[in-house]
Amino acid sequence: MNKKIFITLLLVFSSLSIQAQEELTWHTDMSKATDISIKENKPMFLFFTGSDWCGWCIRLQKEVFKTPEFIKWAKENVVLVELDFPRKNEQTDAVKMQNAQLQQQLQVRGYPTVWFVSAVKTDEGKVNLTALGSTGYVAGGPEKWLEGANQIIKKK
Numbered sequence: 001m002n003k004k005i006f007i008t009l010l011l012v013f014s015s016l017s018i019q020a021q022e023e024l025t026w027h028t029d030m031s032k033a034t035d036i037s038i039k040e041n042k043p044m045f046l047f048f049t050g051s052d053w054c055g056w057c058i059r060l061q062k063e064v065f066k067t068p069e070f071i072k073w074a075k076e077n078v079v080l081v082e083l084d085f086p087r088k089n090e091q092t093d094a095v096k097m098q099n100a101q102l103q104q105q106l107q108v109r110g111y112p113t114v115w116f117v118s119a120v121k122t123d124e125g126k127v128n129l130t131a132l133g134s135t136g137y138v139a140g141g142p143e144k145w146l147e148g149a150n151q152i153i154k155k156k
Contacts, residue, residue, distance in 0.1 A: 023071050026082040030098055034127055037079045037119045043132060043156050045078040048103060048113040052086045056137045057112040060145075069142040077153060078116070085111070112136050116152045132156060 026047075027033040037044045047065075049057040064070050074080055083099040084091065091099075102108075106115050116132040133152035138145045 024065075024074055024080060026080045028082055028084070028095055030081060030102065033079050033081045034119045034129075038121055038127075040079065042077060042079050043116045043118045043153050044081050044129075045074065046081050046083055046102065046106070046115040046117060048083045048085070048099075048106075048108045048111055048115070050086060050111045051082075051084045052088045054111045060112045060137045064138075064142045064145045067142045069146065073142075073146050073149075106131065106134070110136070114149075116149070116156075118156045 027036070033044055036042075049061075051057065065074075083102055084095075085099060085103070106113075108115070113134055113136050115134045117129045118132060120128050120130070122128060132155045135145075135148050135152065138148055
């Protein structure tokens, strides 16, 4: 009987954990994310990370990005974009090139770095990105991190 209860609880908690992680959409295609950003009138949240090697990136995700507070805030305020620079995980050449160009344009020197940018379509149909500000790992959990993020996105 105890074994059945344990397995049932394990399944319930596993499904809750998976559910929480699936609530956010992290885009990897800047073109699609830009279209959504313009349509929804929300700034883009560009997360420069080394997902499979950067300890501070993993810590930021665990302490902030995977919390209910952040999930609620992100859904209401930003379009999430992950710009990953992995050492082991595979990426297409197009994604590698896109990420490298943005890293260079925004002068990202370390990880994790989060840039907030707003996108505007010009009369000619081109897209202009305006940098609003950046941040990285901030100790103090989601409340402290979101406090800084809100100061940045106010500029939009």
